[in-house]
Amino acid sequence: MKATGILAPTRMMPLIVDGLRATGKLHCLWEQADPEAYLSAHADQIGAIATGAHLAVDGAYMSRFPNLKLVANFGVGYDTVDAKWAGQHGIIVTNTPDVLTEEVADTALGLLLMTIRELPQSERWLRAGHWVSKGPYPLTANTMRGKKIGILALGRIGKAIATRCEAFGLTIAYHGRTKQDDVSYHYYDSLIDMARDVDILMSVAPGGASTKHIINADVLKALGPQGVLINIGRGSVVDESALAKALREKIIFAAGLDVFENEPHVPADLMACENAVLLPHVGSASIHTRNLMGQLVVDNVVAYLAGKHPLTPVAETPFKSW
Numbered sequence: 001m002k003a004t005g006i007l008a009p010t011r012m013m014p015l016i017v018d019g020l021r022a023t024g025k026l027h028c029l030w031e032q033a034d035p036e037a038y039l040s041a042h043a044d045q046i047g048a049i050a051t052g053a054h055l056a057v058d059g060a061y062m063s064r065f066p067n068l069k070l071v072a073n074f075g076v077g078y079d080t081v082d083a084k085w086a087g088q089h090g091i092i093v094t095n096t097p098d099v100l101t102e103e104v105a106d107t108a109l110g111l112l113l114m115t116i117r118e119l120p121q122s123e124r125w126l127r128a129g130h131w132v133s134k135g136p137y138p139l140t141a142n143t144m145r146g147k148k149i150g151i152l153a154l155g156r157i158g159k160a161i162a163t164r165c166e167a168f169g170l171t172i173a174y175h176g177r178t179k180q181d182d183v184s185y186h187y188y189d190s191l192i193d194m195a196r197d198v199d200i201l202m203s204v205a206p207g208g209a210s211t212k213h214i215i216n217a218d219v220l221k222a223l224g225p226q227g228v229l230i231n232i233g234r235g236s237v238v239d240e241s242a243l244a245k246a247l248r249e250k251i252i253f254a255a256g257l258d259v260f261e262n263e264p265h266v267p268a269d270l271m272a273c274e275n276a277v278l279l280p281h282v283g284s285a286s287i288h289t290r291n292l293m294g295q296l297v298v299d300n301v302v303a304y305l306a307g308k309h310p311l312t313p314v315a316e317t318p319f320k321s322w
């Protein structure tokens with residue numbers, strides 16, 4: 001018989017908790033006095049897990065639930081879920097694509113402007129009273145004018161960023177594993193070659209083994225002393241100690257980061273870099289967009305309970321039937 005219990009292992013936004021509680025099937029693990037004992041007692045009742053980015057839902061975790069059929073991930077990136085293992089074991093993984101694309105692209109452009117024109121630094125100058133005591137903030141050495149941008153991972157968000165960059169008059173190139181025939185931007189089959197040719201490297205790449213630390217010391221050296229790195233994808237894509245060294249030693253000009261390898265912890269040597277703009281993973285973080293993401297999590301779980309097609313299964317777990 002189909003298991004209808006829904007497990008929320010970690011705290012989720014009220015919209016998700018309320019939406020799932022309305023099914024009468026929700027098990028909130030954080031409300032249990034002894035979570036481990038609760039899991040052991042209820043494991044066979046769990047058919048769906050609703051999860052966020054802060055829990056590793058790997059094979060070992062999923063195998064604790066013998067009747068598990070769905071892992072509904074809050075976020076388009078699902079690098080914390082072992083989707084390959086899920087696919088091999090008849091479990092569907094869903095994520096939250098599209099509804100956040102434009103918000104994240106807006107944040108990426110904001111971060112780029114902040115970084116290249118030193119906007120946070122100039123605001124700190126004003127607040128410290130330096131405008132009065134020392135005069136205007138120094139002219140910025142860098143500018144968006146006449147620049148080339150290389151987008152690492154031209155997917156949904158990468159394309160929305162590219163559209164905005166066109167409006168800013170930037171020349172656009174991209175790197176990914178495959179050339180895309182429906183775009184006119186220049187394609188590089190090598191990340192380091194693209195880094196060498198562009199002024200701005202914009203990473204929107206997903207996390208996971210295939211992208212871990214692909215932005216390394218060599219890529220940063222290729223980007224060069226006028227180069228700017230923006231990372232809006234996943235922190236694990238960048239070798240953070242190589243980046244801190246590159247920022248310190250002016251191997252690159254500046255970096256703007258929304259994501260980090262070990263969130264919420266940001267390495268002290270990155271914090272110490274005045275030429276880094278650091279945001280606390282706010283790419284999609286408006287009430288409007290987070291509500292749309294949350295509703296998609298609820299809708300995917302409700303589709304499972306109703307025996308319907310999930311709305312947004314990931315590529316590794318194509319839906320056939322429950």
Ligand code: NAP
Nearest residue numbers: 077153154155156157158176177178206210232233283284
């Ligand atoms: P998407 O449409 O699936 O695009 C992902 C792109 O990554 C694809 O174009 C793919 O192209 C490329 N890619 C995958 N593996 C690669 C590799 N090993 N090397 C180079 N390129 C690779 O996903 P999306 O909706 O644009 O989201 C992208 C990522 O943004 C998410 O996975 C998430 O990590 C991040 N994100 C961050 C925030 C934030 O708040 N900062 C918010 C949302 C999403 P190929 O297959 O051709 O390589």
Ligand code: 8YV
Nearest residue numbers: 052053074075076077100284
């Ligand atoms: C979320 C994200 O902030 O969708 C993603 O992949 O990184 C962000 O939109 C995150 O997943 C929620 O914790």
